[in-house]
Each structure stands twice: as C-alpha cells, then as structure tokens.
Amino acid sequence: xxxxxxxxPVAARRTEPAVSPTRGQAxxxxxxxxxxxxxxxxxLLIVGFSIASPIFFTxxxxxxxxxxxxxxxxxxxxxxxxxxxGSIDLSIGSVLTLSAYVAAIAAQSAGxxxxxxxAPLVGLVCGALNGALISYARLPSFLVTxxxxxxxxxxxxxxxxxxxxxxxYGGVAEGFGGSVGGVPVISLWAIGLLVxxxxxxxxxxxxxxxxxxxxxxxxxxxxxxxxxxxxLYVFLLSGVLAGAAALLQLVRTASxxxxxxxxxxxxxxxxxxxxxxSLSGGSGGPVHSIMGVLVIAILAxxxxxxxxxxxxxxxxxxxxxxxAVALTMKRTRDSIVK
Numbered sequence: 532x533x534x535x536x537x538x539x540p541v542a543a544r545r546t547e548p549a550v551s552p553t554r555g556q557a558x559x560x561x562x563x564x565x566x567x568x569x570x571x572x573x574x575l576l577i578v579g580f581s582i583a584s585p586i587f588f589t590x591x592x593x594x595x596x597x598x599x600x601x602x603x604x605x606x607x608x609x610x611x612x613x614x615x616x617g618s619i620d621l622s623i624g625s626v627l628t629l630s631a632y633v634a635a636i637a638a639q640s641a642g643x644x645x646x647x648x649x650a651p652l653v654g655l656v657c658g659a660l661n662g663a664l665i666s667y668a669r670l671p672s673f674l675v676t677x678x679x680x681x682x683x684x685x686x687x688x689x690x691x692x693x694x695x696x697x698x699x700y701g702g703v704a705e706g707f708g709g710s711v712g713g714v715p716v717i718s719l720w721a722i723g724l725l726v727x728x729x730x731x732x733x734x735x736x737x738x739x740x741x742x743x744x745x746x747x748x749x750x751x752x753x754x755x756x757x758x759x760x761x762x763l764y765v766f767l768l769s770g771v772l773a774g775a776a777a778l779l780q781l782v783r784t785a786s787x788x789x790x791x792x793x794x795x796x797x798x799x800x801x802x803x804x805x806x807x808x809s810l811s812g813g814s815g816g817p818v819h820s821i822m823g824v825l826v827i828a829i830l831a832x833x834x835x836x837x838x839x840x841x842x843x844x845x846x847x848x849x850x851x852x853x854x855a856v857a858l859t860m861k862r863t864r865d866s867i868v869k
Contacts, residue, residue: 569805569822576826580833587836594715600828601721602627602780606799607806607820608728609772612765614803615732615741617748617812618665618672620766622679623773623799626657627792629687630777635696635787643699647707650781651774657683658770662763680796688789695788698781707782717779724775728768728817737764745812801852802827810856826851 581588606623613620630653634646657679664675709716732738740761743751752758776795781787806823808815830851834844 569807569819569826573822573826573829576829576833580829580837583833584836587833590713592832592836594710594713596828596832597718598715598783599832600824601715601717602776602783603795603798603802603828604721604821604824605724605772605776605779606795607802607824608725608817609769609776610799610803611806611808611815611817611820612728612732612741613672613769614800614808614810615745615812615815616762616765617745618762618765619676619800619810620661620769621673621676621796622657622661622683623769623776624792624794624796625680625683625687626654626770626773627777627780627795628787628790629657629683629690630654630774631781631787631791632687632691632696634778634781635698636690638699639696646698646781647778650778651771654770654772654774654777655767656770657773658767659763661770662766665766666759666762684790684793691787691789693789695786697786707779717783720775720779724772725817725821728772732816737761741765742813745809745814747813797852798827798848801848801856804856805852 577588586592606627609623610620630650633653634650637649638646661672661675661679664670665672707716707720711719732741740751740756743754743756744758744761748758773792777792780791784791802823803815803820804810804823805826806815806819806821808819827848830848831844834847839847
C-alpha cells in the first residue's frame with residue numbers, strides 16, 4: 532500500500548512570488564540613473580552655458596571655476612563624512628567665519644605661520660564642542676549645530692566688532708596663493724584634502740564604520756562599533772576641514788569679513804545631497820560629492836556670464852537644491868523597496 536503524501540497537491544501548493552527579472556532590471560536601471568543624473572546635469576550645464584556665453588568654455592574661466600569651487604569642495608567633504616553617519620552640521624559656515632577671523636588677527640600679531648596653524652585648530656575646537664554634545668550628551672545634531680551656527684558667528688562678530696580684518700601676506704601664507712602650472716594653489720590644496728578623505732572613507736576601518744553607523748546605528752552598536760567615538764570623530768573632521776576652508780577663503784579674498792562663511796552652508800549641503808549622499812546616512816561618499824560641487828560651481832559661474840538676474844540666480848540654485856533632495860529621498864525609498 533502506498534503511503535499517502537503529507538504534501539498538498541501540486542495545484543494547491545502556495546508558491547512564493549519571486550522577484551521577476553523585469554522588476555530587478557528596472558530597479559537596477561533606477562539606481563544607475565540616480566548615479567548618472569548629476570553627470571547628465573553637469574554635461575547639460577556645460578553645453579548650455581557654452582552656447583549662451585563664448586567666454587564660458589575658455590581655459591581662464593575653467594581655472595576660475597576651479598578656484599571658486601575649492602572652498603566649497605573642502606566644506607562639502609566635511610559635510611559628507613557627517614552625513615554618512617546620518618547626522619548634519621549646520622555650523623560649518625560660522626566655523627569658517629570664526630576660523631578666518633582668528634587666523635587674520637593672529638597674522639597681524641604673530642605672523643602668517645600662526646594663522647595657518649590656528650585656522651584648522653579653531654575648527655577642531657568647534658567640532659569637538661559639537662561632537663561632544665551630540666555623541667555623549669546625545670543631543671540631536673540638528674539642534675546642536677544650529678546653536679553652533681549662531682554661537683560661533685556671534686563670537687566672530689565679538690572678536691572683530693563686526694569689521695573686516697585684512698590678511699597680511701608673506702611667510703607661510705604665500706604657499707596658499709598664486710598658481711602652479713596655471714592651476715590655482717588653493718585648488719591643489721583642496722584636491723589634496725579630497726584625496727585624503729577619499730582614502731579614509733574607502734580604505735580604512737574608520738570609513739567602514741561611517742557607513743555602518745549611517746546604515747543602522749543600533750546594529751552598529753550591537754556589533755561592537757564605537758558609535759559615540761565615530762560621531763565625535765566625524766565632527767572633529769568636519770571642524771578641521773571648515774578651518775582649512777577658512778584658510779583658503781582668507782587667502783583668496785585677502786580678508787576676513789562678517790558672515791563670509793554663511794553662503795557656503797546650504798551650498799555645501801546641497802552639493803553633497805546632489806552628489807548622491809543620503810540625508811539619512813549610509814550611502815554616497817566624498818567621490819560623489821565632487822559632482823555636486825561641480826554642478827553648483829558651474830551653475831553659479833554660468834549664470835553670471837549669462838547675465839542672469841542675481842535674485843533669479845538664488846531662485847534657480849534653490850530649485851536645484853530642492854530637486855536634488857527630492858531625488859535622493861526617492862532613491863532611498865527605491866533602494867528600500869528593491
């Protein structure tokens with residue numbers, strides 16, 4: 532006698548719906564499009580502004596774009612490492628202003644060598660204050676750095692009485708001015724910092740921890756990753772990079788002025804998001820941020836050459852930043868669904 536099978540008939544069996552190849556290919560196509568989108572936008576901007584202005588695609592203007600984007604790139608690097616952990620730093624513009632003022636005052640009294648050393652040191656101290664409150668007092672990064680935005684800017688105004696302070700050239704500061712082979716030196720410094728941050732994010736344990744904390748902070752803590760220390764470190768790094776950006780901007784403009792770092796805040800965040808780093812953390816990286824910086828730098832430069840109304844320029848940049856945020860949020864949802 533045949534033993535009856537306990538399995539249900541084939542026709543009655545419940546089958547799990549597998550992910551269809553078509554859906555999987557569509558998901559990959561969406562991800563590829565999100566990665567390629569900033570590059571496509573960049574190409575369209577270059578073509579459009581080259582047609583609108585014969586001056587745009589000339590060696591002199593391209594070098595001008597490199598020089599003008601150096602400070603934004605350095606700030607974007609600091610913003611990137613912070614955002615990779617799922618946090619945000621709204622104080623970078625004020626840290627830049629405060630660091631530039633301290634460096635300019637130091638240059639007048641103790642020489643430019645002191646200025647070069649003090650600018651990143653001031654940034655380090657500001658980053659340490661932010662990082663300690665966020666990591667160990669467990670306060671939200673948005674609120675802490677928003678407070679830092681006002682506090683550091685107010686301190687800069689107090690030190691300078693709200694007046695610009697010129698930079699006395701000479702000594703070490705000369706190593707940040709001029710050009711090498713036609714390439715602005717401040718651009719070379721920015722590229723050097725980019726290389727260091729890329730190496731740290733891609734090829735070190737610290738970099739792996741950044742993505743782990745941003746991907747799932749609770750899981751990262753359970754696996755033994757020192758989450759508090761990593762958060763402290765990223766704000767220290769953000770502060771140092773903001774101080775370095777202050778030094779580059781100080782050399783570029785030859786003076787420290789009130790609110791000089793304020794325009795860079797939203798541009799840096801916008802560039803990072805536009806490049807593909809998620810606001811919720813865990814994806815993206817410094818290499819992606821390069822594309823966002825170039826898009827914003829070329830957009831700003833091209834609109835000036837095309838004689839776009841200054842107020843309209845702000846509107847256009849604002850629309851581009853909002854569109855970039857919407858794109859990265861949709862990419863995050865799509866990656867979760869996929």
